[in-house]
Amino acid sequence: MLSAEIIISDLNKIRKQAPLIHNITNYVVMNVTANAQLSIGASPVMAHALEEVEDMTGLASALVINIGTLSPAWVQAMIRAIKRAEAKKIPVVLDPVGAGATTYRTKTASQLLQAGPVAIIRGNASEIRALVETNAQTKGVDSLEVSGAAIEAGRQLSSKYASTVSISGPVDYIIKGAQTIAVYNGHPLMPRVTGLGCTATALTAAFAAVNHDYFQAAAGAMAIMGIAGELAGESCLGPASFEISFRDWLYRLSDKEIFARLKIR
Amino acid sequence: MLSAEIIISDLNKIRKQAPLIHNITNYVVMNVTANAQLSIGASPVMAHALEEVEDMTGLASALVINIGTLSPAWVQAMIRAIKRAEAKKIPVVLDPVGAGATTYRTKTASQLLQAGPVAIIRGNASEIRALVETNAQTKGVDSLEVSGAAIEAGRQLSSKYASTVSISGPVDYIIKGAQTIAVYNGHPLMPRVTGLGCTATALTAAFAAVNHDYFQAAAGAMAIMGIAGELAGESCLGPASFEISFRDWLYRLSDKEIFARLKIR
Amino acid sequence: MLSAEIIISDLNKIRKQAPLIHNITNYVVMNVTANAQLSIGASPVMAHALEEVEDMTGLASALVINIGTLSPAWVQAMIRAIKRAEAKKIPVVLDPVGAGATTYRTKTASQLLQAGPVAIIRGNASEIRALVETNAQTKGVDSLEVSGAAIEAGRQLSSKYASTVSISGPVDYIIKGAQTIAVYNGHPLMPRVTGLGCTATALTAAFAAVNHDYFQAAAGAMAIMGIAGELAGESCLGPASFEISFRDWLYRLSDKEIFARLKIR
Numbered sequence: 021m022l023s024a025e026i027i028i029s030d031l032n033k034i035r036k037q038a039p040l041i042h043n044i045t046n047y048v049v050m051n052v053t054a055n056a057q058l059s060i061g062a063s064p065v066m067a068h069a070l071e072e073v074e075d076m077t078g079l080a081s082a083l084v085i086n087i088g089t090l091s092p093a094w095v096q097a098m099i100r101a102i103k104r105a106e107a108k109k110i111p112v113v114l115d116p117v118g119a120g121a122t123t124y125r126t127k128t129a130s131q132l133l134q135a136g137p138v139a140i141i142r143g144n145a146s147e148i149r150a151l152v153e154t155n156a157q158t159k160g161v162d163s164l165e166v167s168g169a170a171i172e173a174g175r176q177l178s179s180k181y182a183s184t185v186s187i188s189g190p191v192d193y194i195i196k197g198a199q200t201i202a203v204y205n206g207h208p209l210m211p212r213v214t215g216l217g218c219t220a221t222a223l224t225a226a227f228a229a230v231n232h233d234y235f236q237a238a239a240g241a242m243a244i245m246g247i248a249g250e251l252a253g254e255s256c257l258g259p260a261s262f263e264i265s266f267r268d269w270l271y272r273l274s275d276k277e278i279f280a281r282l283k284i285r
Numbered sequence: 286m287l288s289a290e291i292i293i294s295d296l297n298k299i300r301k302q303a304p305l306i307h308n309i310t311n312y313v314v315m316n317v318t319a320n321a322q323l324s325i326g327a328s329p330v331m332a333h334a335l336e337e338v339e340d341m342t343g344l345a346s347a348l349v350i351n352i353g354t355l356s357p358a359w360v361q362a363m364i365r366a367i368k369r370a371e372a373k374k375i376p377v378v379l380d381p382v383g384a385g386a387t388t389y390r391t392k393t394a395s396q397l398l399q400a401g402p403v404a405i406i407r408g409n410a411s412e413i414r415a416l417v418e419t420n421a422q423t424k425g426v427d428s429l430e431v432s433g434a435a436i437e438a439g440r441q442l443s444s445k446y447a448s449t450v451s452i453s454g455p456v457d458y459i460i461k462g463a464q465t466i467a468v469y470n471g472h473p474l475m476p477r478v479t480g481l482g483c484t485a486t487a488l489t490a491a492f493a494a495v496n497h498d499y500f501q502a503a504a505g506a507m508a509i510m511g512i513a514g515e516l517a518g519e520s521c522l523g524p525a526s527f528e529i530s531f532r533d534w535l536y537r538l539s540d541k542e543i544f545a546r547l548k549i550r
Numbered sequence: 551m552l553s554a555e556i557i558i559s560d561l562n563k564i565r566k567q568a569p570l571i572h573n574i575t576n577y578v579v580m581n582v583t584a585n586a587q588l589s590i591g592a593s594p595v596m597a598h599a600l601e602e603v604e605d606m607t608g609l610a611s612a613l614v615i616n617i618g619t620l621s622p623a624w625v626q627a628m629i630r631a632i633k634r635a636e637a638k639k640i641p642v643v644l645d646p647v648g649a650g651a652t653t654y655r656t657k658t659a660s661q662l663l664q665a666g667p668v669a670i671i672r673g674n675a676s677e678i679r680a681l682v683e684t685n686a687q688t689k690g691v692d693s694l695e696v697s698g699a700a701i702e703a704g705r706q707l708s709s710k711y712a713s714t715v716s717i718s719g720p721v722d723y724i725i726k727g728a729q730t731i732a733v734y735n736g737h738p739l740m741p742r743v744t745g746l747g748c749t750a751t752a753l754t755a756a757f758a759a760v761n762h763d764y765f766q767a768a769a770g771a772m773a774i775m776g777i778a779g780e781l782a783g784e785s786c787l788g789p790a791s792f793e794i795s796f797r798d799w800l801y802r803l804s805d806k807e808i809f810a811r812l813k814i815r
Contacts, residue, residue: 048315048331050578050619054744059789064744065648066578069621072654079651089315091334091358093621118330121344124337212536214319214329258533259324268788271742313580313596354580356599356623383595386609389602477801479584479594523798524589 022201024282027240028275030231035061039081039229043222044068044098046088046117049215052263053084053222059270060244062226073097077104081229085138086218087128088117095128102136111139111228111237115221119143120150133181139234141177142186142221145170152176166193171200186238188220194242196235203239204283205246207253209262216266220245223270239284247281248273287466289547292505293540295496300326304494307345308487309333309363311353311382314480317528318349318487324535325509327491338362342369346494350403351483352393353382360393367401376404376493376502380486384408385415398446404499406442407451407486410435417441431458436465451503453485459507461500468504469548470511472518474527481531485510488535504549512546513538552731554812557770558805560761565591569759572610573752574598574628576618576647579745582793583614583752589800590774592756603627607634611759615668616748617658618647625658632666641669641758641767645751649673650680663711669764671707672716672751675700682706696723701730716768718750724772726765733769734813735776737783739792746796750775753800769814777811778803 040063045053050066057064067076070093077083083105085098105112116129129151132138141148145166152173166189174185174195185195192203210216223245227237251273252265269277305328310318315331322329332341335358342348348370350363370377381394394416397403406413410431417438431454439450439460450460457468475481488510492502516538517530534542570593575583580596587594597606600623607613613635615628635642646659659681662668671678675696682703696719704715704725715725722733740746753775757767781803782795799807 046331047312047577048319051316051581051744054578055789055793058742058744065651066576066619067648067652068619069654071622072652075652075654089331089333092336118332121330122332122337122340124334124340212323214316214323256533257530258536259320260529260532260536263320264529264790264794265787267790268786271788271790311596312577313584316581354596354598357601383597386595387597387602387605389599389605477588479581479588521798522795523801524585525794525797525801528585529794 021199022236022239022284024279026236027243027282028278030227030237030240031244031273033230034226037230038063039226040065040079041082041084041225041229042067042076042080042101043084044094044101045084045086045218048088049218052215053218055267056219056222056270057226059267060223060226062229068094068097070097070100073101074104077101078108080110082110082225083112084222084225085112085132086115086117086221087125088218090125090128098132099135102132106136111234112137113140113142113221113225113228114138115218116141116143116147116151117218119147126150138181138183139228140184140186140224140238142188142224142238144188144217148177148185148187149173166191171195184234184238186224186242188217188242192242194235194239199235201239202285203242203246205243205250205281207249209253209256209259210249212259213263243282243284244273247277250281251277286464287501287504287549289544291501292508292547293543295492295502295505296509298495299491302495303328304346304491305330305344306347306349306490306494307332307341307366308349309359309366310349310351310483313353314483317480318483320532321484321487321535322491324532325488325491327494333359333362335362335365338366339369342366343373345375347375347490348377349487349490350377350397351380351382351486352390353483355390355393363397364400367397371401376490376499377402378405378407378486378490378493379403380483381406381408381412381416382483384412391415403446403448404493405449405451405489405503407453407489407503409453409482413442413450413452414438431456436460449499449503451489451507453482453507457507457511459500459504464500466504467550468507468511470508470515470546472514474518474521474524475514477524478528508547508549509538512542515546516542551729552766552769552814554809556766557773557812558808560757560767560770561774561803563760564756567760568593569611569756570595570609571612571614571755571759572597572606572631573614574624574631575614575616575748578618579748582745583748585797586749586752586800587756589797590753590756592759598624598627600627600630603631604634607631608638610640612640612755613642614752614755615642615662616645616647616751617655618748620655620658628662629665632662636666641755641764642666643670643672643751643755643758644668645748646671646673646677646681647748649677656680668711668713669758670714670716670754670768672718672754672768674718674747678707678715678717679703696721701725714764714768716754716772718747718772722772722776724765724769729765731769732815733772733776735773735780735811737779739783739786739789740779742789743793773812773814774803777807780811781807
């Protein structure tokens with residue numbers, strides 16, 4: 021299903037093609053996710069005005085929709101962009117940040133899923149559960165262990181929307197129908213840096229732009245995240261120097277580190 | 286009134302409980318203050334839409350209101366959040382960024398103070414003065430020396446709103462009624478990093494979430510800021526490497542550094 | 551036209567006067583550009599609400615207008631700020647981010663240029679071309695080589711609006727009427743960090759605040775950018791450590807490095 025060779029091939033395509041990724045994302049992480057995409061070799065653009073959102077999606081090779089600091093005007097723009105992405109047949113990656121925390125977020129995430137095809141839904145366990153369980157509870161936007169219940173929720177979600185579902189946690193699970201890839205790469209400091217979940221989403225879109233097997237693309241992005249995280253964790257003093265080293269490693273990663281460290285099943 | 290033991294106890298509570306802090310703050314610092322809260326052990330969330338702001342405050346243990354890039358829709362959300370915080374009896378920490386610079390900011394800060402109880406008002410000397418003096422002048426959002434006039438303004442403000450007032454500067458002054466704590470920790474590079482005042486506010490909310498003696502909480506947060514700043518200042522090359530090291534130290538701080546360095550009166 | 555002595559004199563004025571720069575800029579780079587201005591010695595403020603935008607411009611020594619994440623309400627505020635800057639006779643620096651990518655951006659950039667005098671237009675080659683050529687194409691907000699066509703477009707733009715035009719690329723070209731300065735300083739990692747174009751704009755405004763020969767100011771800012779970039783490039787591991795070192799060098803730069811490294815023609 022996935023191998024180091026495929027991930028390396030995707031990464032090289034990103035670096036060579038520099039695909040334009042249109043991001044409609046939250047204020048907290050805009051800088052961080054743009055930098056992650058640049059580091060990996062993609063070309064980020066941010067635009068949310070109704071006046072231009074469709075034009076910008078029309079130029080892009082993938083679309084990121086992230087509801088981290090949503091408001092009605094932005095949701096309207098997201099819907100337009102998703103419809104344009106559908107018409108243009110480019111992948112949409114949805115990050116339902118904080119779904120389950122408030123009714124507005126949970127409802128909006130569902131509304132976006134119904135606006136058009138979403139290639140990949142990427143969230144943490146509580147967010148994914150909130151999209152299928154009516155009584156799920158989220159504590160803010162924190163990541164949580166990925167339990168069997170979350171994997172089952174991911175499977176339901178994948179089936180309902182014909183999407184790949186990518187659940188991040190100490191172990192990441194990427195689900196498409198009956199298939200599952202588990203990614204064991206990562207580092208415990210990652211949840212101590214804001215926006216690393218959103219970064220996973222941003223990198224997932226870069227991979228989906230060059231590999232239209234979205235199940236592979238989603239898993240490859242999580243593997244690269246995890247490997248860069250492990251490398252960063254070896255030489256940092258805390259979450260800030262970790263974040264700097266992580267971004268450097270997204271840029272520096274070579275075949276050697278990917279072959280040596282990839283831990284997927 | 287305050288000791289290293291109390292500060293250490295508060296810090297351990299934050300690290301253990303990971304209190305959820307709801308931040309309605311400015312675009313410039315969202316990433317920085319979320320990261321500061323994560324580094325110290327708290328759990329930040331940002332949400333400003335009228336559709337969800339009360340629900341999010343309802344999940345939180347403290348609320349940050351920061352007017353750094355305000356606009357009418359955001360002010361309306363801030364007022365709703367303050368009222369929800371009042372109903373839920375959680376502390377509100379207000380940062381009147383740029384009060385005195387424009388009439389709109391000064392008026393909005395006053396409007397927010399009247400919307401519900403504010404546990405702690407945290408600003409620089411010119412902002413605090415602007416909230417009580419009709420003819421005070423602010424130059425942008427810069428910090429200034431904390432003069433006797435600022436302390437007197439802080440005392441009036443504390444009395445008028447039954448709030449703790451925390452004034453940052455080369456020496457920080459925390460005021461509640463007739464009581465004052467002066468914090469001598471800090472580093473001259475701190476004003477060269479954008480959003481460190483807002484970071485002080487964000488950390489103050491984390492302390493207030495676990496210590497309902499808000500006078501202690503406000504002073505403890507400023508002491509931790511100052512100590513982390515001193516440690517960062519010892520190994521940096523300029524404001525950017527200072528900022529990275531400062532955030533690492535928020536995560537790394539142990540009892541030893543706090544005991545060795547705390548300078549309060 | 552320009553010498554190391556003039557650049558050093560401008561830099562010292564910025565450090566001594568700490569001019570207040572009013573920035574109406576995009577969400578992605580607000581933190582980064584505020585920090586760049588602080589590092590170089592200027593005093594940034596961000597404000598976009600119609601209720602205060604004119605008051606804030608009224609306090610400032612220069613105005614930055616950056617359309618990176620524009621929307622109609624923000625454009626309205628930008629126009630008001632430009633008119634206030636005209637009345638107050640302070641320089642406006644316009645960054646037409648993404649002009650050419652969408653019709654909305656290209657039209658808005660033109661609308662802003664007609665709202666009042668713009669001292670300096672600073673963009674990359676494709677953005678500058680989009681402002682004079684009706685069929686120019688931009689791929690997102692990426693920088694491109696500065697071709698002869700871009701220089702010619704810059705000259706037309708300079709003539710039409712009586713502005714200095716500053717085009718960034720591997721070599722930067724600063725154009726005013728028939729005059730041109732080429733800046734050869736810089737580093738290949740610079741396009742791998744988001745917002746360094748916007749940072750160039752932010753620093754250009756700081757220089758324009760203290761040197762009303764805007765042709766000199768624009769070129770001096772690009773030279774400082776490039777020199778700090780070269781120094782940062784000598785000790786970094788990737789784009790993130792580059793960004794940290796770059797900001798440190800903006801703060802650390804002394805006459806020595808400027809004399810030794812300046813490469814302009």
